[in-house]
């Protein structure tokens with residue numbers, strides 16, 4: 110934030126090479142070391158010049174995104190934190206970035222949460238034609254590229270008898286499409302949902318304790334006409350129905366859930382596996 114009146118410097122613009130000017134009153138900082146080199150709206154003889162400084166961070170650009178290192182010490186190679194297939198295989202990508210209320214770890218846990226899609230997303234437009242099981246049994250395995258992946262071992266589909274209550278869920282005739290996507294998660298807070306034909310990625314980047322930057326990316330590993338066609342699909346419906354409506358259902362949960370205390374159930378093996386990964390010494 111700008112030390113003057115606390116406006117986020119991300120809102121600024123560039124007036125001179127190698128500098129960045131705050132959007133509000135034009136305090137202008139050297140990009141290399143964060144020193145304020147001009148107070149544009151106080152004239153060239155501003156007494157504050159050189160006396161104010163903001164912290165700077167190393168950045169790299171990959172996949173059309175700017176990757177920022179906020180840790181201490183030397184930044185590790187950015188490639189270590191990016192799913193390797195996105196860097197090594199040609200792909201067609203599109204996505205969006207929003208700031209959502211809620212702690213990043215709750216967002217990550219929601220992403221990898223095994224049980225919620227079957228209930229929370231059951232009536233979403235995105236899943237309208239998809240057969241949704243009542244429950245499944247899962248375990249979590251390490252998979253290539255530093256991921257952990259949910260593996261389904263058994264599924265209970267529809268019209269399951271819940272003793273004393275009746276059957277659930279109804280078998281809706283219009284739901285025909287089957288086949289669950291493959292869901293994986295890895296540090297630093299990156300989720301991957303592999304659908305047949307294309308893949309959704311999302312990153313949860315902590316802004317503060319109660320907000321995170323939610324980066325959504327849809328990618329298809331292809332080139333040429335098929336790459337162009339995927340972008341068309343993204344902009345005509347995937348963005349609005351999946352990245353919008355569907356993931357907004359998750360956003361409400363991440364914002365409103367309040368833990369601890371919590372009482373976990375069998376499908377939460379996914380959440381426990383992710384927590385173990387986070388706490389693993391490295």
Ligand code: FES
Nearest residue numbers: 111113114131134
């Ligand atoms: Fe940044 Fe005033 S708040 S220049």
Ligand code: FE
Nearest residue numbers: 219226230359
């Ligand atoms: Fe979800």
